[in-house]
Amino acid sequence: MKVFNTRFCDQLEEEILTNIEVIFLKKNHILVHEGDTLNKIPVLKKGLIKVYKENVDLEKEVLLYYLKPQQTCMMSIISCLKNSKSIVNAKLEVDSEIILIPSDKIKQWNSTYPDFNKFVLEIFMERYFELMTIINELTFENLDFRIIKLLKLRSQNTTKKIVALTHIEIAQITGTTRVVVSRILKKLENKNKIIIRRGEVELLDL
Known part of the structure; x- marks a missing residue:
């Protein structure tokens, strides 16, 4: 089973497959709440996940980006690497299949395998450009x-x-x-x- 849409060394590929958990969740399930401590990082295998900020008092939300299959959440990885709580929400837009990876493994791979560190940086850049697109659309x-x-x-x-x-x-x-x-x-x-x-x-x- 291919977890990420990239190719790592055989040793890391084996470690990833050894440490994952696959779950099935229904549409509208809140996968991550703002303020959560993330012990596991989600990777979307099948479905669609909306990552957003919410103002409960105003009953409004701001879309940050969508996760598609073989993508993971930049904000979740940041929370993992910084040992901080989530600052976003993540909600399933359709019935979805989710791969969960322990946060300590993400930190370990990020410091041990240069290819994984490069992969994380690429995620940051991809989501950054998506956020810039959202800001541009909201503004113009x-x-x-x-x-x-x-x-x-x-x-x-x-x-x-x-x-x-x-x-x-x-x-x-x-x-x-x-x-x-x-x-x-x-x-x-x-x-x-x-x-x-x-x-x-x-x-x-x-």
Whole structure:
């Protein structure tokens, strides 16, 4: 079984396979809460994970990035290497298969194997550029663009191009209100771009 989308030396590959645990979790399961101490680092084998910051009082959240198969969370690795608590949340967007690796092994491999250290640095750079893209979109792109991008991304995990998101959930992810989301979705529906159904959106021509 291939855990990461990269090739390590045979010894490290064997150590990784010896120390992993595979679990299956349902959609909407909160894998990591802000403030958690992480004893194990998640690697996504199958599914989709949303990493985000949340303001409970305002009922708003800010999307940081999504994890796709064979990816792991940069913020979780930072918490692991610094022995600090998580500053983000991670939630399953679909039923997912997760690989768990003990945090002490991540630290050990990072200091022992140069290839693994290089891999960790590459993760940091990849997520950094993703965060810069998010910041650029929040600053310069209009809300219509961000909602369309979200729907397209979420539809990649479905065969029928149906996205199971409510208007409230879309509003939370994009940092706006349900009323604004409903207006934008209705405008897209009137242009025959989508079909709005209860609790989901079908993509036609986005």
